[in-house]
Amino acid sequence: MPPLSRWFVKAGFISLALALVFELLLARPRGLWPALPDAALHLGAVHLLTVGWLLQLITGVAYWMFPRHPTAPPRGDARPGWLALGLLNVGLLIRLFAESWRLGFGGPRWPLAVSAVLQFAAVLLLVQLLWPRVREMRS
Amino acid sequence: MPRLSAWMVRLSLVSLVLGALVGGLLLAGVPVSAPHGAALRQAHLDLMLFGWLVQFVLGVAYWMLPRYAAKPERGSPRLAWGAFALFQGGLALAVVGQALARPSIAPAAGRLLLAGATFVFLGLLWGRAKPFAAR
Numbered sequence: 001m002p003p004l005s006r007w008f009v010k011a012g013f014i015s016l017a018l019a020l021v022f023e024l025l026l027a028r029p030r031g032l033w034p035a036l037p038d039a040a041l042h043l044g045a046v047h048l049l050t051v052g053w054l055l056q057l058i059t060g061v062a063y064w065m066f067p068r069h070p071t072a073p074p075r076g077d078a079r080p081g082w083l084a085l086g087l088l089n090v091g092l093l094i095r096l097f098a099e100s101w102r103l104g105f106g107g108p109r110w111p112l113a114v115s116a117v118l119q120f121a122a123v124l125l126l127v128q129l130l131w132p133r134v135r136e137m138r139s
Numbered sequence: 140m141p142r143l144s145a146w147m148v149r150l151s152l153v154s155l156v157l158g159a160l161v162g163g164l165l166l167a168g169v170p171v172s173a174p175h176g177a178a179l180r181q182a183h184l185d186l187m188l189f190g191w192l193v194q195f196v197l198g199v200a201y202w203m204l205p206r207y208a209a210k211p212e213r214g215s216p217r218l219a220w221g222a223f224a225l226f227q228g229g230l231a232l233a234v235v236g237q238a239l240a241r242p243s244i245a246p247a248a249g250r251l252l253l254a255g256a257t258f259v260f261l262g263l264l265w266g267r268a269k270p271f272a273a274r
Contacts, residue, residue, distance in 0.1 A: 054192065055155075062199075067140055095166070109168045116163035123159040127152045134148045137140050 001064050004081045008060030011089055015052025019045045037104035044096045051119065052092050059084075059126050066133035076132055084125035091118030140202050143219055147198025150227065154190025158183055181237045181246075189253050190230050197260045204267040214263040222259035229253035 001009075022045035026038060063081060068074035095115040101107030140148070161183040171179060201219065206212035213219070229252025236245025 050187065050192075058195065113167035116166040120159050120163040123156060127156055131149070131152060134145050134152075135140060136142050136145045 002075060002078070004078050004085070005060040005064040007085055008056045008063065008081075011085065012053045012056035012060065015048045015056065015092070019048035019053065022048065035104055037100055040100040040103040043099055047092065047095060051088070055126075056085075056088070059130070062130055062133070066130065067135045067137050069132070076129065078129075080125040081129045084122040084129065087118045087125070088122035091115045091122060094118065141213065143216070143223060144198045144202035147194050147201070147223065151191050151195035151198060154186045154194065154230070158186030158191055161186065178237045178239070182234045185230065185233050185237065185249075189226075190234070193257065194226065194230075197257070197264075200264050201260070204264055205269055205271050206267065213267070218259060219263055222256040222263070225252050225259070226256035229256060 022041050025033075025036060026041050026045070028036075059081075063075060069076060092115070094111055098107065098111035098115060102109065102112065161179055165176070165179060165183060201213060207214070229249045231249070232245045233249025233253060236243055236249055239245075
């Protein structure tokens with residue numbers, strides 16, 4: 001498995017573990033940490049599962065297993081993938097903090113806009129990474 | 140990768156970009172009216188769940204699951220392409236129908252087509268979930 005795939009898969013595993021922590025926090029007894037906003041925890045858990053875990057796991061495995069180029073480098077230029085890995089996880093972290101801040105403590109909206117831009121840029125880079133590898137092959 | 144899988148994966152990547160765009164606009168707080176906000180959230184969900192995730196997984200499964208020893212190796216190609224067309228039509232109806240935020244049967248019809256197409260794919264894949272040596 002190439003290094004980029006390993007990092008995507010491991011980042012996905014960490015997201016899955018964090019999502020489970022968020023779900024545990026949602027199930028906490030009433031009265032414990034009342035300031036924690038449940039709506040933000042729920043949105044955070046869903047986002048960690050779908051973007052943090054599934055999208056990163058799929059990207060890591062696709063980068064590893066999709067048809068390789070007949071020329072070197074066989075998996076294409078990995079740099080957009082590394083950049084996407086960084087942007088996606090920074091964007092995700094910003095969202096987790098910013099949503100709790102906004103919904104629980106009246107924080108501003110702009111960090112969520114920053115998170116949206118980072119995550120969308122990461123998705124474009126992921127598509128740039130995988131698109132040339134989606135090729136028909138004779139079975 | 141067979142042609143059908145390549146098309147499904149490509150269209151799933153397009154859905155991922157569109158779904159992320161809609162989701163990003165909603166997250167950034169771009170002002171939209173309340174009914175449009177709810178409709179766009181539903182369109183975002185459909186694009187990400189059916190357009191991206193389900194379509195990608197079905198496309199890759201159609202490619203990678205063990206093939207039959209006899210032709211057609213992946214089951215009826217006509218049935219698979221028919222399900223592919225139903226899936227795209229259903230997705231378009233569901234997403235556009237919701238984004239318009241007007242009462243219409245389009246979202247329900249779209250979901251019906253999506254469910255039908257997914258069932259056909261599951262039927263095609265069912266027999267291929269087998270040990271590699273099995274015929």
